[in-house]
Amino acid sequence: GALGARRGSEIAPARAETQAIRLSDPTRRAGSADSEAMVLRGGGLLALLLWAGVTMGFNTGKVTMPRQLGLQRPRALHMSIADPLVSPAPETRRERAEVAKSELRAALAVLGDPSVPESEARGAVEEAVGVLQAFHIPAMTVDFLRLMLDGGWRLIYSTVKPQPGLPRNEAGAPLVRVYEVRQTIVFGEDGEHGQKEGSLVNTMDWDVPSEEGVRGYLNVECNYEVSSNGALEVEPNKHVIKPQKMPDDPQECVTGLQSMCPEIFDPKGRWITTYADPELRMLAGFDERLQGVVNIFEKIKPEES
Structure with a gap:
């Protein structure tokens, strides 16, 4: 599965690269x-x-x-x-x-x-x-925003694509495959800013297909603050990678994860909620670096956790 840096493609984690990266440049307009x-x-x-x-x-x-x-x-x-x-x-x-x-x-x-x-x-x-x-009703308070976003979510679609220079194996395929991405948002309960601050963790499940048994997950641990317009101002804190078996080239593996999923690996910036209900939510990048990035998540059910 592949993710990346600009609008126009989608992630399908378990598919081959040619299927997972899809460019899109709609030209029709409503009311034409x-x-x-x-x-x-x-x-x-x-x-x-x-x-x-x-x-x-x-x-x-x-x-x-x-x-x-x-x-x-x-x-x-x-x-x-x-x-x-x-x-x-x-x-x-x-x-x-x-x-x-x-x-x-x-x-x-x-x-x-x-x-x-x-x-x-x-x-x-x-x-x-x-x-x-068009059916989205923005949250008017932080408590409503918490109800919209809190908990664990699975990424099912994204407009990002891999960066150039993606590390590849001897067969020419991407060295690292990302087959699932999850996002966990936890709102703070008290403190100086009430519930306006909290934690956001992006988790990538990955493997190295050319190396038997090499798989693991990467956690991107972030802090965020809710701005006055309800946007999430995200600031990455640290990256924690947990391989079940060490890859032949750990640095190339990390580079592959970073190149495959740029805005997941580094979600720094402003994100706005463009749709949310108990089952589905959409986040869109809202600054220059994230412009055009749209991610769709579905709620992870308790039995899937």
């Missing part, structure tokens, strides 16, 4: 003539009149995408979530969010499927992310 035409083409004039009436009566199709992430409303999702002519419209915001989340999970499940064009699969994920973010 092309996207509206797709809604209208199927049924001619009658569909046009019905669509106009439904739009004026319910106004269900207006979704604003976060401009800084370069994401937009997908055509297929627009129809399934917002158009009663295609399927019954969910009645509440929460129900619509659940539909959007299901669409995102479906898009993630297609990644790596050889029967689906790579660009189409990537675009579906980016678009589904944009739709779901």
Whole structure:
């Protein structure tokens, strides 16, 4: 699995490098003539009149995408979530969010499927992310933010990719493979700043495929402070690597981990929550170094801990 430094790719930890790194540069925009035409083409004039009436009566199709992430409303999702002519419209915001989340999970499940064009699969994920973010309700207090973020989370998608100069083995493949990434956030209970300070730990499970039995984990231990706008200001504290068996070249192994997962290895900077519920959350980088980085996590269930 591969991670890295800028927008446009995803992590699929157990897959080969060519499957795990996916570039994405969406060019369509919500509300374009092309996207509206797709809604209208199927049924001619009658569909046009019905669509106009439904739009004026319910106004269900207006979704604003976060401009800084370069994401937009997908055509297929627009129809399934917002158009009663295609399927019954969910009645509440929460129900619509659940539909959007299901669409995102479906898009993630297609990644790596050889029967689906790579660009189409990537675009579906980016678009589904944009739709779901439109349903996010920001936390108004630190206590609500704690409920959103506290606990253990597994990374299921990221727009980062490996840095150039990634160490490789004799066969030309990456020396180190990262097959799972987890993040644990713990809010402080008391102290001078109340719950505005706490700890964040990124954990990478890794192995060296070319060396039998060489595997382990790396903990990136960080401190963070919640800023006035609810962002997490993250400051790495130390790195702790625990191999089950020492690799032939420990320094190359560490370099490989750093190059494979730059923003996981060094998450220093400002992160904002762009979506959160009890099962899923999204963090986006919000400074120059992290610009364009979006990570999606799912909650780790107690039985999986």
